[in-house]
Amino acid sequence: MRVHGGAPRGARADFSTNLNALGPPGSLVKALRRVPLSRYPDPEYAELRALLGDPARVAVGAGANELIHRLVAAFGGPVAVFCPSFGEYAEAAHARGARVFFARDEEGFLREMRKARLGFLASPNNPDGRVYEADFLNEAAKAGGLLVLDLAYAPLSEVPVFVPEGVVRLYSPNKAFALPGVRAGYAVFPEASLAERVRRLAPSWVLSSTGEAFLRLSEGEEARSWLAAARPRLFAWRRALARGLERRGFSVVEGRANFVMARLGEAQIKALLRAGVWVRPLFDKGLPDWARLSAQGPKARRLLWEVLGG
Numbered sequence: 001m002r003v004h005g006g007a008p009r010g011a012r013a014d015f016s017t018n019l020n021a022l023g024p025p026g027s028l029v030k031a032l033r034r035v036p037l038s039r040y041p042d043p044e045y046a047e048l049r050a051l052l053g054d055p056a057r058v059a060v061g062a063g064a065n066e067l068i069h070r071l072v073a074a075f076g077g078p079v080a081v082f083c084p085s086f087g088e089y090a091e092a093a094h095a096r097g098a099r100v101f102f103a104r105d106e107e108g109f110l111r112e113m114r115k116a117r118l119g120f121l122a123s124p125n126n127p128d129g130r131v132y133e134a135d136f137l138n139e140a141a142k143a144g145g146l147l148v149l150d151l152a153y154a155p156l157s158e159v160p161v162f163v164p165e166g167v168v169r170l171y172s173p174n175k176a177f178a179l180p181g182v183r184a185g186y187a188v189f190p191e192a193s194l195a196e197r198v199r200r201l202a203p204s205w206v207l208s209s210t211g212e213a214f215l216r217l218s219e220g221e222e223a224r225s226w227l228a229a230a231r232p233r234l235f236a237w238r239r240a241l242a243r244g245l246e247r248r249g250f251s252v253v254e255g256r257a258n259f260v261m262a263r264l265g266e267a268q269i270k271a272l273l274r275a276g277v278w279v280r281p282l283f284d285k286g287l288p289d290w291a292r293l294s295a296q297g298p299k300a301r302r303l304l305w306e307v308l309g310g
C-alpha cells in the first residue's frame with residue numbers, strides 16, 4: 001500500500017508533508033507561470049544537465065520517485081533499504097519483482113548491502129531526520145551494491161550532509177521550495193555509463209517544460225538566497241514543535257531536518273485527523289503509535305495544541 005503525507009482540501013493545518021512550510025517563493029511561482037508550453041522541451045535536456053553537473057553523469061526525471069523506479073529497473077535487485085525510511089524504495093523493488101532486504105540499523109544495512117545489487121539511504125532520513133556520518137556512508141558506498149543516496153532533504157538539513165565518492169546522488173528540490181506538484185528531480189551518477197542506462201529507460205520528454213524551468217531556477221542565486229533566509233526560521237519552528245510535544249509528555253525523535261517523529265498514540269492521531277489537523281501516521285512503517293510532523297508556524301502549532309491539550 002502506498003501511504004504518503006498530504007492533507008485533504010479543507011484541513012485546518014498540515015503537518016503531514018515535509019515540504020518547506022515557508023514556501024513556495026513567490027518569484028519562483030511567477031517565473032514558472034511564464035514558461036512557454038507550446039513547444040516540446042529539449043528531449044536531451046542538454047543545457048539543464050550541464051547546469052546540474054557533468055551532463056554525461058546526470059539524468060533528469062519527473063520527480064525523485066520516477067527516478068527511484070527507473071534506478072530499480074536499470075540495476076535490479078536485491079535492493080537493500082533502511083527501516084524506517086521512505087517507502088517508495090521498497091515499492092519500486094516490489095513492482096519489479098526484486099527482493100528487498102530490510103535493515104534495522106547501520107550494521108545490518110552494511111550486511112545487506114554486501115548481498116544487494118542496489119541500496120537506498122536518505123540523508124536526512126525520512127521519517128526520523130537522521131543525517132548519516134561519513135564513516136558509515138563510506139563503508140556503505142564500498143560494501144557491494146550500488147548505493148543511491150537520496151538527498152531530498154539535504155537542503156533542509158541543519159547540518160552539512162556528507163556525500164561519499166562512488167554513489168548515485170538523488171535530488172528533489174521540490175521539498176525545499178514547496179512545489180511538489182511540478183514533479184521534477186535529478187540524479188548524478190559516479191560514472192557516465194550508469195547515467196546512460198537510466199536515461200535510456202525514460203520516455204522522451206519525461207520532464208515537462210515547467211519541470212525543466214523549475215530545476216534550472218532552483219539552482220539560481222535568487223532561489224538559493226531565499227532558501228538560506230528561510231532555513232533558520234524553519235529550524236526554530238521544528239525546535240518549538242519538539243519542545244511543545246515533549247512538554248505534553250510525548251516521546252519525540254528530533255533529527256536535523258524540518259520534521260520530527262512523535263509517539264502520539266493511535267487515539268491522539270485519530271483525534272488530530274478528526275479535527276482537521278493533519279499529521280502523517282507511521283503505521284505503514286511498523287510504528288503504529290507514531291506520527292511524523294513537519295515544522296509549521298505558530299498558528300498551525302496552536303491548532304495542534306488545542307487538540308493535544310496543555
Ligand SMILES: Cc1ncc(COP(=O)(O)O)c(C=O)c1O
Pocket residue numbers: 062063064065066086122126150152153171172173174180183184185
Ligand atoms: C526521502 C524522499 N525521497 C524522495 C521523495 C519523492 O520526491 P519527488 O517528489 O521528487 O518524487 C520523497 C517524498 O516524500 C522523500 O521523502
